Amino acid sequence: MDTSIDVLTVLEKGSLSLKGEFLWGSNYTFLSQVAYESCTLMAVYKPSRGERPLWDFPAASLARRETAAYLVSQGLGWDLVPPTVYRGDGPVGAGSLQLYIEHDPEYHYFNFDAADRQRLRPAVLFDLLINNADRKGSHVLKDEAGKLWLIDHGVCFHVEDKLRTVIWDFVGEPIPADLCAGLERYANSLIDSNGKLTAAAKPLLNYLSKGEVRAMIQRAEELVQAGVFPSPDPFRRAFPWPQI
Numbered sequence: 001m002d003t004s005i006d007v008l009t010v011l012e013k014g015s016l017s018l019k020g021e022f023l024w025g026s027n028y029t030f031l032s033q034v035a036y037e038s039c040t041l042m043a044v045y046k047p048s049r050g051e052r053p054l055w056d057f058p059a060a061s062l063a064r065r066e067t068a069a070y071l072v073s074q075g076l077g078w079d080l081v082p083p084t085v086y087r088g089d090g091p092v093g094a095g096s097l098q099l100y101i102e103h104d105p106e107y108h109y110f111n112f113d114a115a116d117r118q119r120l121r122p123a124v125l126f127d128l129l130i131n132n133a134d135r136k137g138s139h140v141l142k143d144e145a146g147k148l149w150l151i152d153h154g155v156c157f158h159v160e161d162k163l164r165t166v167i168w169d170f171v172g173e174p175i176p177a178d179l180c181a182g183l184e185r186y187a188n189s190l191i192d193s194n195g196k197l198t199a200a201a202k203p204l205l206n207y208l209s210k211g212e213v214r215a216m217i218q219r220a221e222e223l224v225q226a227g228v229f230p231s232p233d234p235f236r237r238a239f240p241w242p243q244i
């Protein structure tokens, strides 16, 4: 691939051709080839029209949440979510388009080795921050270079507590200082001293409501204040189903 053109540009401007459908997700999810000038790459296209309706999330909002999750990952500087854009002009309508990560689908959270499990603190904090209602074991991928990636962020950012995750490895542990500082810095970048959302929050508002952005900032502040990884809420289902 021509490295002078970045992945985001290809995702934003490339022409899409559908190559196949992933059968295991809950929504219509297509493997797509994206071509722009001399570059082609593979990406995962999730059209809003293919979203299964949910009682607790507004209709056709999941692809926007996928895109917001990428912006948050970048805003934190943690680089957890593959490059993701929102395309208004996908072949079957508006949807999210995310870089496809080559990985071994047989290697996932439930059989990660101890060292890989230890690498999941940023992932756990990210899920707490975005209020992920569906962190399954197979939605943490390890690419061929050994980097870990997080995927499937359609049901995130609700204003009410919805956290459901399989990753409870760090309950009660102090949040490492650098990660705590990262959360604090990010939250502070989104809101000014008068409580107004800043220009840095603007891109998020293309995909989330003001209330959802404010709720995220509040979750960051609470995490920083607590300074420890929380335990599962005993009064709510804390694990997704299925777990894998």
Ligand SMILES: Nc1ncnc2c1ncn2[C@@H]1O[C@H](COP(=O)(O)OP(=O)(O)O)[C@@H](O)[C@H]1O
Pocket: 022, 024, 025, 026, 027, 028, 029, 044, 082, 098, 099, 100, 101, 102, 105, 138, 139, 151, 152, 153, 154
């Ligand atoms: N960026 C990605 N890179 C590689 N595989 C992906 C990516 N996104 C999705 N997949 C594959 O597609 C499957 C379905 O995607 P997922 O995001 O879980 O969709 P759904 O919203 O339908 O649950 C995943 O389990 C994974 O195998």
Ligand SMILES: [Mg+2]
Pocket: 024, 025, 026, 152
């Ligand atoms: Mg899924």
